[in-house]
Amino acid sequence: MRSELDILQNWIHQDSRVLDLGCGDGALLEMLRQNKQVQGLGLEIDPYNITQCISRGINVIEQDLDEGLGNFQNDSFDTVVMTQTLQAVRFPHLVLDEMLRIGKQCIITFPNFGHWRARLYLATQGKMPVSKFMPYTWYDTPNIHFCTVKDFEFLCWQKNIDIVHRAVVNQENKRSAIARRWPNLFCATAIYQVSK
Amino acid sequence: MSSNSVGIVSPETFRFDQALVFASGRSLPNFELVVETYGELNSDKSNAVLICHALSGNHHAAGFHHKDERKAGWWDAYIGPGKPIDTDQFFVVSLNNLGGCHGSTGPNTINPETGKPWGPDFPTPRVRDWVQSQKILMDRLGIEQWAAVIGGSLGGMQAMRWALDYPDKLRHCIVIASSLKLTAQNIAFNEIARRAIVSDYNFKDGRYLEHQLIPKQGLALARMVGHVTYLSDDAMADKFGRDLHNGSFQQGEESKVEFQVQSYLRYQGDAFSESFDANTYILMTKSLDYFDLAREYNDDPVSAFKNARCGFMVFSFTSDWRFAPQRSREIVDALVAARKSVSYAEIESKYGHDAFLLPNQRYQDAFRAYMNRVAKQEQS
Numbered sequence: 092m093r094s095e096l097d098i099l100q101n102w103i104h105q106d107s108r109v110l111d112l113g114c115g116d117g118a119l120l121e122m123l124r125q126n127k128q129v130q131g132l133g134l135e136i137d138p139y140n141i142t143q144c145i146s147r148g149i150n151v152i153e154q155d156l157d158e159g160l161g162n163f164q165n166d167s168f169d170t171v172v173m174t175q176t177l178q179a180v181r182f183p184h185l186v187l188d189e190m191l192r193i194g195k196q197c198i199i200t201f202p203n204f205g206h207w208r209a210r211l212y213l214a215t216q217g218k219m220p221v222s223k224f225m226p227y228t229w230y231d232t233p234n235i236h237f238c239t240v241k242d243f244e245f246l247c248w249q250k251n252i253d254i255v256h257r258a259v260v261n262q263e264n265k266r267s268a269i270a271r272r273w274p275n276l277f278c279a280t281a282i283y284q285v286s287k
Numbered sequence: 288m289s290s291n292s293v294g295i296v297s298p299e300t301f302r303f304d305q306a307l308v309f310a311s312g313r314s315l316p317n318f319e320l321v322v323e324t325y326g327e328l329n330s331d332k333s334n335a336v337l338i339c340h341a342l343s344g345n346h347h348a349a350g351f352h353h354k355d356e357r358k359a360g361w362w363d364a365y366i367g368p369g370k371p372i373d374t375d376q377f378f379v380v381s382l383n384n385l386g387g388c389h390g391s392t393g394p395n396t397i398n399p400e401t402g403k404p405w406g407p408d409f410p411t412p413r414v415r416d417w418v419q420s421q422k423i424l425m426d427r428l429g430i431e432q433w434a435a436v437i438g439g440s441l442g443g444m445q446a447m448r449w450a451l452d453y454p455d456k457l458r459h460c461i462v463i464a465s466s467l468k469l470t471a472q473n474i475a476f477n478e479i480a481r482r483a484i485v486s487d488y489n490f491k492d493g494r495y496l497e498h499q500l501i502p503k504q505g506l507a508l509a510r511m512v513g514h515v516t517y518l519s520d521d522a523m524a525d526k527f528g529r530d531l532h533n534g535s536f537q538q539g540e541e542s543k544v545e546f547q548v549q550s551y552l553r554y555q556g557d558a559f560s561e562s563f564d565a566n567t568y569i570l571m572t573k574s575l576d577y578f579d580l581a582r583e584y585n586d587d588p589v590s591a592f593k594n595a596r597c598g599f600m601v602f603s604f605t606s607d608w609r610f611a612p613q614r615s616r617e618i619v620d621a622l623v624a625a626r627k628s629v630s631y632a633e634i635e636s637k638y639g640h641d642a643f644l645l646p647n648q649r650y651q652d653a654f655r656a657y658m659n660r661v662a663k664q665e666q667s
Contacts, residue, residue, distance in 0.1 A: 108626075132623065138649050141632050145600075145656040148663075152619060152631040162620040 094265075095280050096122065098258045099172065099198050102284045103127050107169035110193060112156055112186070113176035116140045117149035124149070132168075157181040160189040168194045175280075177201040177243075179233040184246060191252065191287050200282045205239030205275040208262070224262065224279065240275040247285060256284040291367045292359065293325040293350035293374055300390060301427055307385075307420060313410035316399060320424055321346050321383045321390030325366060326374035328430075334662070335430045336372060337421060337457075338362065338381040339438030339445035342513075342571045343563060345389035348381040349374075364646045371654035376662045377434065382424060384417045386571065388564030395496060395564045407493025411570050414441075414578045418448045422456065432456055435661050439463035439643040440610060441571070444578045447618070450595040451580070459661045460595070461654075463602040464643040466614035467588050467621070468579040473609060476516050477572035480509035484565045493566050506565045507556030514555050519606035519639035523548060581621075588621035598628040600657045602650065604642035605635050630657065 096119060103109060106128050111120050114133025117140070123129045133151040135141050144151035154162075157180055171194030173186070178201055180186045190197040202224060203209075212220035219229040227234060238246075240259075247254055259270045259278035270277035298321045308314040323346045328335060338348050340361070349366035351359055366372045366379055383391040386409060394409040401408075425433070436457045438446040443465025450460045469477075484490060487505025491498050515523075527548040534544035584591040599622050603615035612633050622629040634650045636642035642650075 130626075132629075138632075138635075138653075141630075142649070142653045142656050145630055145632075145653055145660065148660050150628055150630050152623070152629070153633045154631075162616070162623070164624055167624065 095174070095200055095260055095282055098260070098266075098282050099174070099200065100126060102196075102198055102256060103129060103170055103172075106130075108132075108167075110134070110163070110168040110171045112160075112171065112173040112190070113179070114140075114144065114149070114151060117144035117147045117151060119172070119174060120144075120149045121147050156186060160186075160193060163189075163193045165192055166195055170194055170196050170198060172198045174198075174200045175202065178204075178236050178238065180236065183236050183238070184250070187246070187250070187252070187285075191285070196255065196284060196286045198282070198284050199243075200280055201238065201243070202234075203240050203259075203275065203278045203281050204237040205241060206262075206279055207276045210276075240278055240281050243281065243283070247283075253286050254283060255286055256282075258282040291369045292363065293367050295354065296323050296325065296347075296350040296352065296360075298323050298346055298352075298390065301424060303423060303427070305423075307416070307423070309410050309416045310413045311410055315385070315392060315410070318385060318392040318420070319390070319396075320385070320392075320420065322424065323347060323349075323360075323381050325349055325379040325381075326377050328378040328428075332430050333432070334377050334434055335425075335428070336377045336379050336661075337425070337433050337436045337449075338366070338372075338379060339417070339421070339436065339442035340381070340384060341438070341440035341442045342575065343510075343559070343568075344442070345387055346381050346383040346391075347389070349379070362644060364644065365651070365654065371651055371658050372437065373655075373658060373662075377658075380424070380428065380430075382421065384412070385420050386412050386567060386574075388567040393564070394493075394566030394570065404496040406496060406566055407569075409566065409570065411573050411577075414444045414448050414574055415452060417445055417574075418452055421445070421449075422453055425456070432458060434664075435459035435461055435658070437461040437463070438465070440465055440640065441575050441578075444575075444580070447580055450597050450599070451591060454594050454596040457597045458664060459598045459600065459657075461600045461602075461657065462615070462618060464604055464607055464610045464615070464640055465601075465618070466610050467581060467617055469576055470614075474576045476512060476609070477576055479512050480572055481569050483508035483512065484569060487565075490565065493569075495565065501560070502565045503557070503560040506560040506563060506568060507553075509565075509568055510559040510563075511552045511556040514552060516609045517640040519608065519637055521606060521637045522639055522641075525637065527551065588617070589624040592621050592625035592627055595622075595625070595627055599630070600654075601629065601631045602643070602654070603631075603633050604638070604640070604650075605633060606637050607640045607642060609640040 109129045111133040120131035134154045171190040209220045261267045262279040347360040348362040349360040383389045398405040436446045436449045443462040484505040487502035489500040490502040530547040532545045532550040534542035581588040581591040603612040619631040
């Protein structure tokens with residue numbers, strides 16, 4: 092039984108260079124540094140999180156993903172990671188393009204809006220789902236681009252992006268056979284490894 | 288005096304009986320540096336931190352020279368026990384750079400060849416010359432490697448130069464509100480300041496000391512221009528608005544009107560002109576203008592930083608338009624491309640370029656967090 096981050100970690104190479112978009116307080120990069128000896132760099136905009144990263148000894152740069160990533164060179168990182176942030180950026184498809192340009196491989200995790208609970212909520216209540224996992228009201232939320240597993244894979248197909256791995260976890264943040272069999276219905280968080 | 292002050296400090300003068308050749312090819316036969324230190328050097332001499340000052344700074348960065356001194360050192364908000372540059376952990380070295388006017392060899396000291404003040408004949412140092420002299424001071428103090436070299440503005444340029452010229456001599460480089468090189472607009476402001484000084488009747492081609500004169504008006508004007516550019520529109524609006532210092536706009540009455548901002552600027556200019564040397568001001572602004580970190584690296588800061596071996600922390604301030612956040616981002620981008628260890632924080636502040644000197648909770652927290660990291664490394 093492994094969480095989203097454990098799964099993700101398996102796809103990261105020892106001693107590689109990792110760029111984490113929206114790195115929060117640096118917990119993921121710290122874990123990767125300890126377990127995989129990566130050279131990590133995080134991008135973050137929240138002042139408190141930035142100070143947390145510095146305290147942890149995680150390199151962090153204050154940068155807004157919505158203002159582009161043009162300052163990073165092609166293929167300058169082994170892996171570009173973005174966890175639980177795809178739905179919060181202004182242009183997810185452009186961020187995806189940039190991730191693939193900067194990283195040799197990319198790892199993306201996002202909440203699956205096609206999960207049966209979200210569907211049921213919308214179907215029965217007729218309102219945008221609010222839950223423990225999606226705690227925001229529709230009018231005041233950082234999550235402006237929710238998508239489903241199907242949506243994401245369709246975007247990858249359109250863009251000719253190679254899905255190297257897909258892993259799914261259920262609402263308990265665990266792997267489950269049923270979520271693997273019907274991801275768009277039972278996966279709470281989708282975890283993708285993609286490359287050009 | 289509060290408990291987090293370094294308290295009463297006294298500067299020390301170090302004399303170096305050796306010639307110092309500047310990048311320009313000119314040289315000083317010998318020189319003196321005035322230095323203040325705060326905190327204790329540990330037994331393995333691994334906790335030393337160098338502070339590089341900016342245009343109008345000097346060695347007096349923290350504490351007080353005597354108990355009646357009205358103002359503490361220029362960076363007292365950041366240097367002291369429990370402050371971001373914690374003197375309980377670090378041995379802090381702060382000097383007056385060559386060409387300065389607060390005791391180190393400069394235009395207002397005597398040229399041994401003529402027996403007169405150097406004045407305009409003092410060789411204009413480049414940032415690398417200061418760094419060279421700081422290295423000589425480091426050797427004298429018996430320090431093998433700085434835990435960190437720290438500087439804001441022109442001081443940040445020195446810190447970066449350290450990282451390139453003496454890559455093994457520092458573990459961390461903290462660059463605050465600085466730039467890889469000045470923009471044309473920035474050089475233009477410096478030129479206005481210099482013209483103000485040289486246009487003063489008392490300037491006498493820079494030989495005013497020989498005539499027992501001081502180009503006060505020119506220096507005050509230079510400072511006024513500079514001061515405005517170090518603040519922001521919002522900060523000035525907040526501090527002064529359109530408040531009047533004298534007079535009124537009463538109908539039917541004519542009075543001499545003076546805005547608060549006018550009175551303030553005049554006061555700042557006058558005070559500065561009495562405590563600073565005009566030739567030093569000219570020389571410092573030239574050093575700023577000439578600095579270009581990547582000049583010898585085909586104008587490519589990425590290849591410039593390739594030599595660096597230290598970790599970098601870069602700060603900028605949102606309302607700083609003289610050393611705008613974009614200038615700091617250029618530093619950061621080059622460091623990332625050169626695959627160096629770097630962190631960057633863009634601090635929200637309305638105080639313009641001066642923000643790097645002023646208390647600011649977020650800046651203090653992030654600065655302290657980074658310095659704790661520096662201290663931890665030094666122990667391990």
